Structure formats: structure tokens, C-alpha cells
Amino acid sequence: MEHVTQHSDPHYDQEASKLGMWLFIFTELLLFGGLFIVYSIYRFLNPEAFQLAGNELNPVIGTINTIILLVSSMTIAMATSSLQKKNKGLTILLLEITIMLALVFLINKYFEWGVKFDHGIWPGSQHLINDMSKGEILFFGLYFVMTGLHALHIIIGMIIIIVALKRVQKGTVHADRPSLLENAGLYWHLVDLIWIFLFPLFYLIH
Amino acid sequence: MQTATHIPHDVNYLDYKGKYKGIFAWIFSTDHKRIALLYMYSMLVMFVFGVVLGLAMKLELIAPGRTIMGPQTYNSVFTVHGVIMIFMIVIPGLPAVFGNFMLPIMIGAKDVAFPKVNLLSWYFYVAGAFLVIASVLFGNGTPDTGWTFYAPYSFKTGTNLLPAIFGAFILGFSSILTGLNFIVTIHRMRAPGMTWFKMPLFPWSLYGTAWIQLLATPVVGITLVLVALERIFGIGVFDPALGGDPVLYQHLFWIYSHPAVYVMILPAMGAISEIIPTFSQKHIFGYKAIIASTLGIAFVGYFVWGHHMFTSGMSGTAQYTFSVLTFLVAIPSAIKVFNWISTMHKGSINPDIPFLWAVTFIFVFMIGGFSGLVLGALATNVYVHDTAFVVAHFHFIVFGGVGFAFFGAIHYWFPKMFGRMYDKAWAKMGWAFFTVGFLTLYSPMFYLGMMGMPRRYYDYLPEFHAANILSSLGSWVMTFGLLIIVINLFRSAKIGAVAEINPWNGKTLEWTVPSPPPVENFDEIPVYGEKDGPYEY
Amino acid sequence: MEKEKHHIVPYKVYIYILVALIALTFGSIGIVHLNLGGYSVLGALVFSTVKSIIVLAIFMHLKFDQPFLRIMVGFVALVFSAVIFITFLDYYFR
Numbered sequence: 001m002e003h004v005t006q007h008s009d010p011h012y013d014q015e016a017s018k019l020g021m022w023l024f025i026f027t028e029l030l031l032f033g034g035l036f037i038v039y040s041i042y043r044f045l046n047p048e049a050f051q052l053a054g055n056e057l058n059p060v061i062g063t064i065n066t067i068i069l070l071v072s073s074m075t076i077a078m079a080t081s082s083l084q085k086k087n088k089g090l091t092i093l094l095l096e097i098t099i100m101l102a103l104v105f106l107i108n109k110y111f112e113w114g115v116k117f118d119h120g121i122w123p124g125s126q127h128l129i130n131d132m133s134k135g136e137i138l139f140f141g142l143y144f145v146m147t148g149l150h151a152l153h154i155i156i157g158m159i160i161i162i163v164a165l166k167r168v169q170k171g172t173v174h175a176d177r178p179s180l181l182e183n184a185g186l187y188w189h190l191v192d193l194i195w196i197f198l199f200p201l202f203y204l205i206h
Numbered sequence: 207m208q209t210a211t212h213i214p215h216d217v218n219y220l221d222y223k224g225k226y227k228g229i230f231a232w233i234f235s236t237d238h239k240r241i242a243l244l245y246m247y248s249m250l251v252m253f254v255f256g257v258v259l260g261l262a263m264k265l266e267l268i269a270p271g272r273t274i275m276g277p278q279t280y281n282s283v284f285t286v287h288g289v290i291m292i293f294m295i296v297i298p299g300l301p302a303v304f305g306n307f308m309l310p311i312m313i314g315a316k317d318v319a320f321p322k323v324n325l326l327s328w329y330f331y332v333a334g335a336f337l338v339i340a341s342v343l344f345g346n347g348t349p350d351t352g353w354t355f356y357a358p359y360s361f362k363t364g365t366n367l368l369p370a371i372f373g374a375f376i377l378g379f380s381s382i383l384t385g386l387n388f389i390v391t392i393h394r395m396r397a398p399g400m401t402w403f404k405m406p407l408f409p410w411s412l413y414g415t416a417w418i419q420l421l422a423t424p425v426v427g428i429t430l431v432l433v434a435l436e437r438i439f440g441i442g443v444f445d446p447a448l449g450g451d452p453v454l455y456q457h458l459f460w461i462y463s464h465p466a467v468y469v470m471i472l473p474a475m476g477a478i479s480e481i482i483p484t485f486s487q488k489h490i491f492g493y494k495a496i497i498a499s500t501l502g503i504a505f506v507g508y509f510v511w512g513h514h515m516f517t518s519g520m521s522g523t524a525q526y527t528f529s530v531l532t533f534l535v536a537i538p539s540a541i542k543v544f545n546w547i548s549t550m551h552k553g554s555i556n557p558d559i560p561f562l563w564a565v566t567f568i569f570v571f572m573i574g575g576f577s578g579l580v581l582g583a584l585a586t587n588v589y590v591h592d593t594a595f596v597v598a599h600f601h602f603i604v605f606g607g608v609g610f611a612f613f614g615a616i617h618y619w620f621p622k623m624f625g626r627m628y629d630k631a632w633a634k635m636g637w638a639f640f641t642v643g644f645l646t647l648y649s650p651m652f653y654l655g656m657m658g659m660p661r662r663y664y665d666y667l668p669e670f671h672a673a674n675i676l677s678s679l680g681s682w683v684m685t686f687g688l689l690i691i692v693i694n695l696f697r698s699a700k701i702g703a704v705a706e707i708n709p710w711n712g713k714t715l716e717w718t719v720p721s722p723p724p725v726e727n728f729d730e731i732p733v734y735g736e737k738d739g740p741y742e743y
Numbered sequence: 744m745e746k747e748k749h750h751i752v753p754y755k756v757y758i759y760i761l762v763a764l765i766a767l768t769f770g771s772i773g774i775v776h777l778n779l780g781g782y783s784v785l786g787a788l789v790f791s792t793v794k795s796i797i798v799l800a801i802f803m804h805l806k807f808d809q810p811f812l813r814i815m816v817g818f819v820a821l822v823f824s825a826v827i828f829i830t831f832l833d834y835y836f837r
Contacts, residue, residue, distance in 0.1 A: 013319070013394055015394060015809075016319045016320075016390050016393075016394040016395075018808075019389070019390050019393055019394065019812070020319065020320060020323075020386055020387075020390045022812060022815065022816075023385075023386045023389055023390065023420055024386060026420055026421060026815070026819050027382050027386075027420055027421075027423070027424045028424070029819065029823070030421055030422075030424040030425055030819075030823065031424035031425075031427055031428050032428075033424070033425065033823050033826075034424065034425040034427075034428035034429060034458055034461075035428055036827075037457075037458065037826070037827055037830055038432070038443055038454060038458070040827060040831075041451070041454055041830065041831075041834055042443075042449075042450075042451075043784075044831070044834060044835075045451070045834065046449070059772070063768065063772065066768050067765055067768065070761055070764045070765060070768070071761060073761075073798065073802050074757045074758070074760070074761040074802070077752070077757050077801075077802045078754055078757050081751055081752050081753070081754060081757070082754075084751045085751065122439075123435070123439035123440060123441040123442075124439045124440035124441065129440075129448070133449075134442075134448060134449025135449060137442045137448045137449050138442055138443065138448070138449045138450065141441035141442045141443055141448075142441075142443065144441065145432070145435060145441060145443075185802075185803075186803055189798055189799075189802045189803045192798060192802075193795050193798055193799070196791050196794045196795050196798065197788075197791050197795070199768075199771075199791075200771055200775070200784075200787035200788065200790070200791055201787075204771065204772060204775045204783075204787050205775075205784075206775050206776065206778075206783065393811075421819065421822060453833075457830055457833070461826060461830075508822060508825075508826070509825060509826070509829055512829070512833070519837075520833045520837070521832065521833045521834070521835070521836035521837040522836065523832050523833075523835075523836035524829070524832040524833035524836065527829065527832050528829075
């Protein structure tokens with residue numbers, strides 16, 4: 001029904017949707033890129049304050065979340081392989097694991113932010129503005145914005161993976177039409193890619 | 207789900223009856239040609255707002271002191287004028303209208319790569335436009351920051367800025383989706399045999415533009431998000447009281463907004479590169495040089511943003527780096543002008559309406575470009591920074607460049623788009639009034655700026671009075687020309703003489719399909735042979 | 744267009760890659776504990792860059808895709824680095 005005026009090219013163009021996804025990933029990279037510019041400038045201007053503030057973060061939670069995301073990246077990559085091998089059951093299982101891992105990541109993040117809130121640290125909080133140096137205010141401002149935006153991308157990624165999972169179950173995504181799953185995978189790896197840089201910049205300051 | 211819908215090839219896209227009726231046949235249509243017209247009509251509506259605001263400013267400036275509005279109103283008027291004109295008219299301008307309409311036809315495709323995404327990008331456009339209008343109508347006061355939303359004022363002002371920022375963000379998203387669609391379309395859907403270097407120049411310019419849209423727009427997106435968060439939570443990133451650096455805002459803003467200038471001008475240059483060979487009946491001179499200069503402008507244009515910030519307290523090293531890079535952009539721009547002139551040389555020129563627009567484009571573009579060199583040089587920039595000179599310069603480039611190219615393009619492709627020819631006597635009159643009005647409106651501002659009249663003030667010293675009167679008179683003449691053009695085109699779309707398939711004897715693919723084009727453009731996808739090319743006269 | 748051949752990556756390759764990525768993660772944690780002063784950020788970022796290249800090449804299939812995708816990714820990385828470099832021309836020399 002939806003193809004009324006679409007190019008009546010009978011075969012569907014897998015390469016085109018892959019290229020489209022990559023281009024979208026570029027825009028996402030530059031979206032975060034803007035934040036990385038802000039981060040690098042302010043870290044350059046306030047090296048000591050960033051170190052002081054960075055010690056507030058818990059590197060153990062950061063490391064656990066890094067490993068969670070890496071594992072989930074692997075499971076969704078495996079899911080695309082198993083779809084091509086026409087192993088529907090395994091594909092579904094792997095996607096479910098990926099979604100669970102994403103959820104665990106978010107729960108960790110929730111507790112991590114919760115601890116900060118308990119310490120009176122949130123954007124614009126009195127404790128932050130009255131008791132901390134300007135560099136620390138900037139650090140926590142960027143911490144909440146960057147990890148928050150990243151968490152938002154995790155949620156979007158989860159939704160996309162859930163849609164892909166439903167389509168795999170229904171059988172509209174299969175070995176000959178894998179684009180949706182492949183693009184969900186690409187998006188999920190993007191989320192991982194950004195975390196790979198967020199992790200050392202926030203949790204590994206000594 | 208892939209129902210074999212048979213679309214009759216003798217039905218043109220305007221008459222085609224699909225599943226939906228009335229207006230829904232348009233706003234639910236994924237046909238690239240209908241989406242192009244949707245963009246054009248919605249842009250026309252916004253353009254009317256923008257022009258009225260512009261006229262109001264010129265009326266205020268017809269005499270020193272308060273004429274029709276006070277300072278706060280004037281601040282709001284130039285802000286909204288800028289937001290509308292930049293984000294809703296000139297940035298989407300040529301890509302969204304002529305890119306959408308012509309790109310698939312010119313490369314021999316039946317539609318863009320993602321027709322539904324294409325429609326979605328128009329929805330985003332409309333949503334963004336509504337949000338900006340909402341910021342005017344509701345809340346406590348219309349935004350008064352200027353279209354640049356400079357920090358720290360953008361989070362200090364009590365006016366209703368958030369909807370405007372959010373609107374600009376969504377408009378950016380619309381622009382990204384259009385660019386994404388074009389890149390994939392060009393990569394995947396060129397007709398068999400049409401290699402990269404057999405592609406016409408307008409698609410080439412859209413390709414360069416699309417990359418800028420894709421890589422620059424997200425940066426301003428995140429910057430606007432940061433300003434919004436600054437307003438809501440006070441995260442501190444641009445607030446000097448909390449350690450932030452407002453100059454960093456300017457960096458981020460111009461990292462997008464300078465390349466955005468090339469989003470505006472590159473497709474304009476592309477359209478001119480189509481018109482000139484057709485009306486000279488000659489192969490374009492230096493085809494590859496034009497492509498190289500398009501990509502060169504797109505690339506170097508990404509790294510010159512700092513020339514908007516020469517007086518902001520940047521380091522000296524950054525200042526002269528940006529100045530040098532800015533001068534570099536002049537080279538590919540000049541290459542294009544030489545190529546256009548050389549194409550005309552010894553051609554059999556047909557001085558019809560589109561050609562007149564193209565030649566005037568070259569004229570105003572050169573004035574705009576040369577004044578740009580004045581601004582790109584450090585010393586003179588400091589002298590005329592934030593004066594009427596700057597206003598004159600960017601109106602010559604942005605309105606002169608894009609406006610003349612847009613009108614040239616619409617007069618060029620109109621017979622193809624609507625299957626009818628416009629009244630040429632009226633069209634010529636519209637062109638004449640518009641051009642004279644344009645030059646009378648903006649030329650005095652060069653002088654005023656040199657004499658020291660600052661921009662963005664509702665008032666000025668008495669010695670600037672005479673030139674301001676001239677400028678205001680020009681605004682009326684130009685608007686009269688605009689009215690003639692628009693009314694003539696609307697009338698002609700209904701009752702004009704039926705146009706031939708190829709009234710200008712063009713050689714690109716859009717002149718091989720019926721006018722107006724059928725729903726899927728081609729019965730059979732054209733095939734480019736060894737000897738075929740877009741400009742083989 | 745003819746059907747592009749599709750490379751199916753075996754599961755065990757992904758497992759090796761995961762092990763390598765986790766090892767690199769601990770490597771980056773290790774390097775910042777070495778007290779390299781100002782260079783520890785650089786060290787950690789080098790590890791991150793290596794990790795991201797592995798993710799791009801294997802998980803995101805760039806290694807098996809058409810070359811123009813690799814060119815595009817490289818181009819985007821180049822543009823972004825240039826933007827950071829030019830921005831620092833202001834802050835470093837201010």
C-alpha cells in the first residue's frame with residue numbers, strides 16, 4: 001500500500017538503506033561532536049577542576065557499563081549473522097539479550113545519577129553553584145548533558161531494536177530483507193561508539 | 207505488501223488521482239514533485255511574513271527617531287525577519303523546491319531514494335514554522351535576540367525564546383533529512399550509463415550542499431539544545447557567571463551557520479550553471495572545474511566560520527587563520543564566474559527571462575562577493591563590523607544570490623513544472639522592477655556602513671537620513687516587482703499558453719519528459735550512452 | 744545492480760573482538776593509573792580510538808562493505824578533527 005509512488009524498482013535496495021543509515025550516523029556523530037568540542041575546550045581551560053570533579057564519579061560503574069555495552073554490541077552483531085544463517089530463534093534470543101543489556105545499562109545510569117542527586121549535584125543546584133568552582137560546575141553540566149543525551153540514544157536504540165525484533169518474529173525481516181535489523185545494529189554500535197569516548201573522558205580522570 | 211500498482215504514464219503528477227482526495231492527495235503524497243510544490247507554497251506563505259517584516263523595518267528607518275515602532279519592537283522584528291528568511295526561506299529554498307522537483311528527473315530516476323522520509327522532512331518544516339510563529343504570538347514577548355541567538359543574552363532575555371529555538375532545531379532536522387535523501391539518491395539512482403562526470407551540474411551542487419547539511423546542521427542542533435538547557439536548568443556552559451564562555455557559543459553557532467551560507471548559495475550556483483549553457487546553446491565551459499569548485503567551496507567553507515567573530519576577542523592566530531581561509535573561498539567562487547562568462551563567449555545567446563535573471567545573478571553575486579573580501583580582511587572588518595555594510599553584503603549574497611537564482615530557476619523550469627508558459631512581458635517587467643528596487647534598497651547600505659551607521663538600531667544620526675530614504679524607497683519598488691512576478695506566475699500556471707516539452711532547447715533529462723511530468727517521470731528509465739552528456743549541443 | 748555478495752561474519756570472530764575490546768578497556772584504565780601526567784588523557788584517547796576503529800571495522804561491517812563507505816567515514820573524521828584543531832587555534836593562543 002505504501003509504495004504507490006515509490007520507485008517501482010522491483011528489487012529493494014539494501015545498499016541504499018545502508019548508506020542512508022550511515023549518513024544518519026554521521027549526523028549523530030557530529031551532534032555529539034559539538035559536545036565533545038565544548039568538553040575539550042573547557043577541560044583545556046580548567047584542567048584541575050575537571051580532575052577534582054572527575055573523582056566524584058565512580059569508575060567501577062563506568063567500567064561495568066562499558067562492558068555491558070560492548071557485550072550488547074556483540075550480541076546484536078551476532079543477531080545479524082544468525083539472521084543471514086536463517087536461524088530465526090537464535091536471532092530473536094540475541095535481540096532479547098541485547099534489549100535486556102540496554103535496560104541494565106539504564107538502571108545503572110539511574111542509580112549513578114541518583115547518587116549525584118543525593119549529594120546535591122544536579123544542573124543548577126544550590127550546592128553546585130555555591131560550593132563548587134566554575135570548572136566543576138562546567139564538568140557536571142557537561143556530565144549530565146552528555147550522559148543524558150547518550151541515555152536518550154540508548155532508549156531510542158532500544159525502541160528500534162524492539163521494532164526489529166517484532167518484525168523478525170512476524171517474518172517481515174528475514175535473510176533476504178535484513179535492512180531493518182542491520183540498521184538497528186548500526187545504530188546500536190553508534191551508541192556504543194560514543195560511549196567508548198565518553199568513558200575515558202568522564203570516568204578516567206586522574 | 208508490494209501490490210503491483212499500475213500508474214498510468216500518460217497522467218501527469220498534477221492531475222493524478224491517488225488514494226486520497228482534495229488536500230490529502232497533496233499532504234499525504236510521497237511524489238517528489240508534489241512535495242516540491244508543498245515546500246514552495248509553504249515557503250511563499252513564510253516569505254510574505256518575512257517581506258512584510260522587512261518592509262516594516264525599512265519604513266521605521268525612513269526617518270530618524272521613532273517612526274512606526276519603538277526599539278523593543280524593532281529588535282523583535284529583525285529577529286523574526288532573520289529567523290524566517292534564513293531558516294525557512296533561503297536554507298531550504300533551492301534544494302527543497304527545485305532539488306526535490308528536478309533532481310530525480312535530471313538523473314533519470316522515478317523518485318528520490320526515500321520518498322516517505324522526503325514527506326517527513328516537509329512535515330518537520332511545517333512543524334518548525336508553526337513553532338516559530340508560536341513564539342511570536344504567545345508567551346511574554348517576541349524573541350529579540352537576533353536570528354543568531356547569541357549567548358548570554360539568549361538565556362537572559364525574558365522573551366519567548368524557547369519555541370523559536372526548538373523551531374530552528376526542527377527546521378534543521380528537516381534540512382538534514384533532505385540532504386540525506388539527496389546523497390543516497392545520487393549515489394544509488396542515477397540512470398544507467400550516467401557516470402558521476404556525466405551528471406548535470408545542478409545535481410552536483412545539490413550533492414555538495416547535502417554534505418554540508420549533513421555535517422554542519424547537527425552542530426547547531428546541539429548548540430541550540432545547550433542554550434535551551436541553559437535557559438531551563440542553568441547548566442553553565444555558555445554563562446560566564448558559571449564559568450562558561452559565550453565566545454564558544456559563537457564558535458559553535460558559526461560552525462553551522464557559516465557553512466549554511468553555502469547551503470544557500472551552492473544550489474543557486476548550480477541552477478545558474480544549468481541556465482547559462484541552455485541559453486547560450488553551448489557546452490558549459492570547464493565542467494570539471496565547476497564541479498571541483500563546488501566541492502572546494504563546500505569543503506573550505508566549513509573552516510571559515512571565525513570571520514563572523516573578528517571582534518569577539520578571539521586569539522590573533524585564530525583571526526588570521528580564518529582570514530586566510532576566507533580569502534581561499536574566493537578562488538573557487540571566481541572560477542565559477544569565469545566559467546559562466548566563458549560559456550557565453552561565442553554562444554548563440556537567447557536573452558530570455560531566465561537568462562536575464564542569471565546574468566543579474568552574476569552581477570549582484572560579484573558585488574556581494576567583493577564586499578565579502580572587504581569583510582574577510584581583518585583591518586577593514588573591524589572598521590565596518592556590525593554596520594549597515596554587513597547588512598548590505600549578506601543581502602547581496604543571500605537575497606541577491608539565492609533570490610535571483612531562485613527566480614531564474616522558477617522562470618526556467620516553470621514550463622516543465624506546470625506545463626504552461628508564463629507571460630513574458632510581465633515577467634520582464636517584474637524582473638526590471640525587482641532588480642532596480644533591489645539595488646536601490648541595498649546599495650545605499652554599503653555607503654551607510656562605511657560612514658558608520660550600525661546595524662540593528664531603530665534610530666540613526668540625522669546625517670544618514672538621505673541614504674536611508676533612498677533605501678526605503680527601494681524596498682517599495684522591489685516589493686512591487688515581487689508582486690508582479692508572483693501574480694504573473696500564479697496566473698500563468700492556470701491560464702498560460704500550453705508549453706512545449708522543451709521550450710528552451712535544453713539538453714538535460716528533464717526536457718525529455720512531458721510537461722508537466724507524469725507521476726513516475728519516465729516510462730522507461732533513460733540510458734546514457736558513450737556520447738551522451740548533459741550539455742552536448 | 745547485481746546482487747551484492749553478503750559477507751556473513753562467523754560468531755567466533757565476534758567473540759574474539761569482544762575479548763579484545765574488553766582487554767583494551769582495561770588497558771585504558773591501566774594507562775591512566777600510570778601517572779603519565781598530561782599524557783594520560785592522550786593515552787586513554789588512543790585506546791578509545793583503537794577500540795572505535797575495531798567497532799567500525801568489524802561490528803559495523805566497514806571492513807566488508809564497499810570502499811566508499813570507508814572513505815566517507817574517514818572524511819567525516821577528518822572534517823571533525825579539523826574543526827577541533829581550528830577551534831583550538833583560538834583557545835590555545837588566547
